[in-house]
Amino acid sequence: MKVFKFGGASVSTPERVRNVGSIIASFEGPLLVVISAMGKTTNALEKVVTAFFGGDKEEALRLFEGIKTEHLAMARDLGVEAQAAVQLTDFFTEVEWLLHDKPVRDHHYYYDQVVCVGELLSTAVVSQYLNANGVANHWIDVRDIIRTDDNFRDARIDWPFTAARVKELVQPVLSSGSIVLTQGFIGATGENESTTLGREGSDYTAAVFANLLEAEGQTIWKDVQGVMNADPKQYPDAQWIRELNYREVIEMAYYGAQVIHPKTIKPLQNKGIPLYVKSFLDPKAEGTVIHNASVADLPPIIVHKQKQVLMELQSKDFSFVSEGLTAELYRIFDTVKFRPNLTQNGAVSFLCVLDDHDEKVQALAHHATQYFNVQITRGLTLLTVRHYNDALVSQLCGESSSILKQQTKETIQVLLG
Numbered sequence: 001m002k003v004f005k006f007g008g009a010s011v012s013t014p015e016r017v018r019n020v021g022s023i024i025a026s027f028e029g030p031l032l033v034v035i036s037a038m039g040k041t042t043n044a045l046e047k048v049v050t051a052f053f054g055g056d057k058e059e060a061l062r063l064f065e066g067i068k069t070e071h072l073a074m075a076r077d078l079g080v081e082a083q084a085a086v087q088l089t090d091f092f093t094e095v096e097w098l099l100h101d102k103p104v105r106d107h108h109y110y111y112d113q114v115v116c117v118g119e120l121l122s123t124a125v126v127s128q129y130l131n132a133n134g135v136a137n138h139w140i141d142v143r144d145i146i147r148t149d150d151n152f153r154d155a156r157i158d159w160p161f162t163a164a165r166v167k168e169l170v171q172p173v174l175s176s177g178s179i180v181l182t183q184g185f186i187g188a189t190g191e192n193e194s195t196t197l198g199r200e201g202s203d204y205t206a207a208v209f210a211n212l213l214e215a216e217g218q219t220i221w222k223d224v225q226g227v228m229n230a231d232p233k234q235y236p237d238a239q240w241i242r243e244l245n246y247r248e249v250i251e252m253a254y255y256g257a258q259v260i261h262p263k264t265i266k267p268l269q270n271k272g273i274p275l276y277v278k279s280f281l282d283p284k285a286e287g288t289v290i291h292n293a294s295v296a297d298l299p300p301i302i303v304h305k306q307k308q309v310l311m312e313l314q315s316k317d318f319s320f321v322s323e324g325l326t327a328e329l330y331r332i333f334d335t336v337k338f339r340p341n342l343t344q345n346g347a348v349s350f351l352c353v354l355d356d357h358d359e360k361v362q363a364l365a366h367h368a369t370q371y372f373n374v375q376i377t378r379g380l381t382l383l384t385v386r387h388y389n390d391a392l393v394s395q396l397c398g399e400s401s402s403i404l405k406q407q408t409k410e411t412i413q414v415l416l417g
């Protein structure tokens with residue numbers, strides 16, 4: 001059997017949903033399909049949570065009304081408004097009930113209860129559309145399958161429980177020959193609270209299913225030809241890469257390449273399942289295959305991360321930043337759930353480069369001032385090049401000043417001002 005994952009971009013318009021329908025219809029054999037929220041719905045839901053948690057219930061409800069309207073219009077355009085109505089209304093009501101109350105738990109909890117609905121709405125509409133158009137499928141609420149802890153917004157999967165549910169509830173449907181259609185990115189705790197697995201986590205959900213079902217392959221359908229050696233939106237002459245190994249992709253994702261979620265590779269690598277990245281705009285094109293075998297002669301792979309922050313931490317009393325203080329710092333990173341993109345240790349200082357996530361930068365600085373004097377510089381860019389050569393790096397750096405540099409034989413990272 002195979003696992004397909006369709007991201008938000010592939011279901012962002014009625015025309016694209018129809019296109020997804022024809023890709024699925026052209027495929028024979030048992031199939032599990034994981035779908036993300038439509039277009040930028042997750043961002044829109046994040047705004048609902050911010051308004052709600054900021055105490056502006058009216059604004060939260062108004063913003064949510066926009067999301068409802070979009071999904072109803074999508075269902076109407078696809079000719080399945082009547083079929084999808086009951087399910088959509090149930091999910092709308094779930095969120096609206098919550099928004100009518102005052103927050104009594106923390107922000108992360110409400111985030112997951114609200115944001116999870118994006119995937120539920122999109123799959124409800126797509127499933128009805130497929131059923132109405134000759135692609136019979138079985139819709140499953142993934143929260144009944146994927147059990148997680150309550151680390152809201154970055155929940156960890158309970159693998160043994162999830163494996164048992166896959167065997168009990170998913171495997172029989174696939175064995176009966178039906179297509180299973182479910183949500184990416186979300187799960188639930190043992191208390192039936194919704195959780196999310198980290199932004200862009202649908203790739204990971206698909207990999208979890210592929211692993212537990214011992215799939216013959218997982219395909220991620222995207223708006224690009226496959227994996228390229230740079231983001232084609234930033235580098236119009238980025239080159240398509242035919243073949244990569246797991247290690248290379250895990251490194252790319254770690255350094256911030258936006259093409260595949262970093263957690264996706266491990267479940268696939270552990271079972272030797274190939275990952276295909278293909279274009280939903282050109283489904284017959286070859287795409288990229290990612291597997292275990294080593295691949296020679298890769299082009300330089302470029303990752304450009306903008307909106308970076310440099311946090312300089314200097315010990316207050318000139319203590320060395322050795323194992324004690326470094327351990328404290330990593331405890332703080334863990335507490336605020338914030339991973340630095342680059343770090344460098346000096347005698348009495350520690351430098352870290354972070355995404356400009358204001359709330360987390362503030363929280364990190366707040367905790368760190370216990371031990372350090374903290375200085376923050378914003379508006380920087382972190383350039384990472386794997387398989388680099390000096391001429392390319394200096395061309396990419398251009399006139400920008402280099403603030404921090406780190407390099408190994410394979411990878412160079414330069415923080416640019």
Ligand SMILES: Nc1ncnc2c1ncn2[C@@H]1O[C@H](COP(=O)(O)OP(=O)(O)O)[C@@H](O)[C@H]1O
Nearest residue numbers: 007008009222224226227228230231233258259
């Ligand atoms: N190395 C890369 N190769 C291909 N695409 C990349 C790469 N880095 C970033 N991207 C971006 O990833 C986008 C597709 O991912 P995304 O928008 O997250 O799709 P999805 O809807 O599947 O989540 C592409 O449009 C492209 O701009």
Ligand SMILES: N[C@@H](CC(=O)OP(=O)(O)O)C(=O)O
Nearest residue numbers: 007008036042199200201202
């Ligand atoms: N909808 C979620 C999960 C996801 O993976 O989406 P996409 O496949 O569109 O990146 C998000 O936007 O984070």
